[in-house]
Amino acid sequence: MAKEYVKFVDVTKCDGCKACMVACKNWNDLPVEETAFQGSAQSHPKTTADTWNVLQYIEHENAGGGLDYLFRHSSCFHCTDAACEKVCPENAISYTDFGSVVIDQDKCVGCGYCVQNCPFEVISLKEYKDKNGKEYRKAHKCTMCTDRLEEGLQPACVTTCHTGAMEFGDKEAMIRKAEKRVQEIKGRYPNAQVYNPQGVGGTHTVYVLAEKPSVYGLPENPKVPTSAVAWKDYAQPIGKMMLGATTMALVGAFVTNKLFNKEGKEQDGGGSNE
Incomplete structure (x- = not known):
């Protein structure tokens, strides 16, 4: 079994150069996107199906009344x-031995x-057309460069960081390093x-x-929805034993749609404006 790894990101060492974005685009052969002006040095408002890593720029007033650029x-x-x-009804999303979470494009429908249930909003759908012009969609996100990990390499973003703001290594070692770094910078x-976050x-x-998660637009205490835990960890295994895998797959598609389709819930409760 492969060793479990962690990508450690020290935001206090980042100088906003965007080399990580370029390296990600190059390695994964992701196309250039046209984006609207963000009003700052930030090029994209968030990650997309074609931009798996985004450098955020945040102007923050610190406790002393000064302005920090984070x-x-x-x-x-x-x-x-x-x-x-x-919540994936097709079992298209899985964990690797490295600790990365990947999407099987052949299974994704x-x-x-x-997309709707990711607490960090980092997954996006991309529109495609088949040879007959029929449209279909696939979910995309960062893979932690799992293909590189399998060859003994590090993620592309980590290898290009010239300030040492990103490191990649053994999970426990990286977490210890992060905890030590916090103690070093507490004065500033x-x-x-x-x-x-332990909720996930x-x-x-x-x-x-350097600041509270909310300053960076991150949830303070993200958690997996209780309904998702009950469905995946309890209802599905029991259902497969009782009903069989094929029948449970059909039931699963129906239940998943009812439990996890947030847009559907909003539409059902919002009435019609037509």
């Missing part, structure tokens, strides 16, 4: 207990439940903390943040 490399967190994996950043079982992208 940066954050934003990509998939690769949760240990991932909501996207639990573009239902969008993973009183709110500094390790961001490794911990993550395989662990941050040292």
